[in-house]
Amino acid sequence: MNFSNAALDLASVREQQERDALIADAIAALEQPGKTECVDCGHAIPKARLTAAPFAVRCIECQKLHEQEKYHR
Secondary structure, three states: OOOOHHHHHHHHHHHHHHHHHHHHHHHHHHHOOOOOEOOOOOOEOOHHHHHHOOOOOOOHHHHHHHHHHHHOO
8 A cells, every 4th residue: 555645644643642642641640649449340459569550540450451451452
């Protein structure tokens, strides 16, 4: 498939916008305090996880599932 320079430029701009949005989301998450209970399963988030990721809102197992669903759609 042959793309024009304009189409490639537009794709590049959109890709950068998506990347910027993900970075902004990550920064916002870092600035928010985490939870003590997982937002998905309700179980306590282990102290070790909260120490490593104080912004965490999910336990490790639920976070893995969340990422699999998010990135494998």
